[in-house]
Amino acid sequence: MVKQERVSTVTVAAVSTVAPALPMQEHRLPLSNLDLILPPIDVGVFFCYDADPAGGRSHQPVAAVLKAALAKTLVAYYPLAGEVVANAAGEPELLCSGRGVDVAEAAADGTVLRDLRLGLPDESVEPLVPKKKAGVMSVQVTKFKCGGAVVGCTFDHRVCDAYSFNMFLVAWAAAASGSSAPPAPCFHRSFLAPREPAAAPLRTAGSLADRLFVPVSRAPALPDTATANRIYRVSAADVAALQASAGAGRTKLEAFTAHLWGLHAKAAAASRRQQPRSCCMGVVVDGRSRLRRDGAMGAYFGNVLTIPYGVMGTGALGEMALADVAGDVHRWVAEAATGEHFRELVDWVEAQRPEPTVARAYLGRGHGGEDAMACVVSSGMRLPLGEVDFGWGRPAFASYQFPWPGGAGYVMPMPSARGDGDWVVYVHAALEVVEVMEAEPTVFRALESSYVFDRSGELN
Structure with missing residues (x-):
């Protein structure tokens, strides 16, 4: 049996902010009523790539491929490049500012990817999934001495659910690998508009909701x-x-x-x-x-x-x-x-x-x-493992991380x-x-x- 171990040291070499590839007009996008039932918590997800990504199709550094594709993808998924701010009533809403996504480039010093104790995420995964300090989303790309890599993402749950983030992941991977772009996301809040707001208290009292x-x-x-x-x-x-x-x-x-x-x-x-x-x-x-x-x-x-x-x-x-x-x-x-x-x-x-x-x-x-x-x-x-291929093959392992x-x-x-x-x-x-x-x-x-x-x- 291969000995498993915790990540010895993860060293962040650089952090940059990736903005959408095209400029956009700053505007505010209200959160829907179903967004508002979520507390301000962040969700993590990570993907382990055992093969050497740098030796793949592009021969470009992993982080460079991911950042270039991210800039393209954020044009359609612009809320992920924004910020959550308070409106006049004190409720959260999206400021679509084109701020961008913070991307950390890191190295797991002295650790081989296949030696990670993935079953104990507090030891193995926690250093590989970024702590979001600003904005809606953050990314960390960690290279291992074996040549493998882990791509970790953290996003604000108030902005999207796992279904939505899966759409983004597929689009991001398609942009990196040169595959056909999937359908663009929809942000029409009219789907979740209340019916006759003035009558809502009477209609919902004692309801399942x-x-x-x-x-x-x-x-x-x-x-x-x-x-x-x-x-x-x-x-x-x-x-x-x-x-x-x-x-x-x-x-x-x-x-x-x-x-x-x-x-x-x-x-x-x-x-x-x-x-x-x-x-x-x-x-x-x-x-x-x-x-x-x-x-x-x-x-x-x-x-x-x-x-x-x-x-x-x-x-x-x-x-x-x-x-x-x-x-x-x-x-x-x-x-x-x-x-x-x-x-x-x-x-x-x-x-x-x-x-x-x-x-x-x-x-x-x-x-x-x-x-x-x-x-x-x-x-x-619905985690689309087969489609999160950035050009160097599907992940060997993936999981959400939500402690x-x-x-x-x-x-x-x-x-x-x-x-x-x-x-x-x-x-x-x-x-x-x-x-x-x-x-x-x-x-x-x-x-x-x-x-x-x-x-x-x-x-x-």
């Missing part, structure tokens, strides 16, 4: 929870087994979420310290195809998300069969996955403005208001770069939950270097 979100002033204080960050692999066989156990008509994500919910109950029961009596599990649902079934929102850039959730006592949850738990997940996900709910949510936010709001799924509360162990699952299965400050867990499954149906799962969860994950014999498996970089190896 009212049950899933709450104004910040009415949100309870979050419990102080010790958390850990991990990246696991889940085999295609285990994914299929979970789906089969969940029963007919259940998706892979519903089955996975049900299994994860059960692990939270086990963690609460096994803990040596006092734990909540309930477990709260949420799922992020994209609304593009729900709001417009004609595909008109397929290129929409922004947030179009809601977060339904369920709460169950740890005792009852621990005794239920996976199929029964998956049925409950399916029920509350299906209730929110409708165009009417998303239209109602837009109206609900309008009724609260300018006060910010928060998803109740993150707050960790049971039906009686008691503390609950909380977790949110967000699907990263947020909240006590609630956050779990994001995404496709393995091996392309064999396996999943890579980013986990930010309570320590007790991580211990239970690692104690079970199947599903959440350690991410070994041989799995990532030895494509010919057979791992079960």
Whole structure:
């Protein structure tokens, strides 16, 4: 087995700001009501390229290729080159100023890419994904002594969701590799305009939106929870087994979420310290195809998300069969996955403005208001690994990186770069939950270097 290690030292040699290749008229772009439900948090994503990018098609330095392509791509994706500022009401909005994106060029001194302990992202990944200091987005390109490279990106979640950022990544890679440009993004806020704003308070009182979100002033204080960050692999066989156990008509994500919910109950029961009596599990649902079934929102850039959730006592949850738990997940996900709910949510936010709001799924509360162990699952299965090829081949590994400050867990499954149906799962969860994950014999498996970089190896 290859010894894995943390990055010894990452040295940033230069930082430059890449502006759009064409000048633009400075203007302000309001955030939509569905952008406004997001707190000011940053999301990271990174891509590992094992082959020597400098020896690829262009024979140009990696950073030079990426920066030239970035300048071209920011012409269409100009909000990423702007800044988030406050409007007269104190709400965030986009200043499309053409400021640009900060790009750091770094080197991992004395480290070979395939020796990274990717399963422990606090050690291995944290130095490779930039901390955004200004603007909407930042990039870091880190070269390793083996010739490999990691491209890390950080973006402001208030400006876009993972679906939107995936569109940008594909366009950026196409510009770098000389491939055909994908369709341009759409920023039409009219898709998410409220209906009759004056009537919004009456129409949304007691609605599903009212049950899933709450104004910040009415949100309870979050419990102080010790958390850990991990990246696991889940085999295609285990994914299929979970789906089969969940029963007919259940998706892979519903089955996975049900299994994860059960692990939270086990963690609460096994803990040596006092734990909540309930477990709260949420799922992020994209609304593009729900709001417009004609595909008109397929290129929409922004947030179009809601977060339904369920709460169950740890005792009852621990005794239920996976199929029964998956049925409950399916029920509350299906209730929110409708165009009417998303239209109602837009109206609900309008009724609260300018006060910010928060998803109740993150707050960790049971039906009686008691503390609950909380977790949110967000699907990263649309991460376009095969299309993030900057001219030197597809990545050997990729993952989101989202170690947020909240006590609630956050779990994001995404496709393995091996392309064999396996999943890579980013986990930010309570320590007790991580211990239970690692104690079970199947599903959440350690991410070994041989799995990532030895494509010919057979791992079960």
